[in-house]
Amino acid sequence: MKTPKRPLPIRVRLTLSLILLVLTFFLSWWSTGWAWPTRELAYRALETANGFGPGEIVAQGEVTFEEGYSNRYLRRPSAWMVGRFGGSFAAAVLEQAPGPLWREHDIRYYGFQVLTPTEEVPLTAAELAQADAAPYLFDGQWVDRDTEYLWAICALDPAIVRVEITMNYTYRLAVGEGYSDSMESDPVTAQAQPVAEGVWLARVRLPNPLEGRAGGYSANHTLRGYDADGKLIYDSGLS
Helix, strand or coil: CCCCCCCCCHHHHHHHHHHHHHHHHHHHHHHCCCCECCHHHHHHHHHHHCCCCCCEEEEEEECCCCCCEEECCCCCCEEEEEEEECCEEEEEEEEECCCCCEEECCCHHHHEEEECCCCCCCEEEEEEEEEEECCEEECCEEECCCEEEEEEEEECCCCCCEEEEEEEEEEEEEECCEECCCEECCCEEEECEEEECCEEEEEEEECCCCCCCCEEEEEEEEEEEECCCCCEEEECCCC
């Protein structure tokens, strides 16, 4: 006759249940991409991961574009945040995970960018997002239209009260089996809008330079800062 097995002591069962609960929690958290219940907590986690701060969150907002424009890299509701720690700023883009959770942008270039203005370079900028207008059909081919760029621009110099950004494209057209010499598209300048002390937000919309032709292009930008009298304090030049 078999002796019935004795049940595990209640303390052992409670311990095993607690371990299973903790493992389940971390597995669920991992499946969300280490998401957090608020934007602020997600931003603080990025600060820790990048050895920045903890600083003061000085500006934040939704990543939005006009109707007809689709965000190139962000598929979920997204937000931008800018924090300041000493003489440095950090711009982060967060996306909403499944449910009410927030996490770092999948493309880490946009996820967390540290900006450190100096006396020599008093304006620094972080590209936050890109959005493309819906393409149109021309002569049997889909042609890309305008692209809008969203920027955060930061400065420590209190004399800088107005900021503008200029963008254009360097492009080449496909010619036979090669490409044409490099060309420059017309520049577009946008006035940045102040969102906090030393922080501006700017939107620049550029038309596609290829206009349906084969080729390739890359974007350039220039930052300029002015004082209260309209005097140019800093011009970054094309980069």
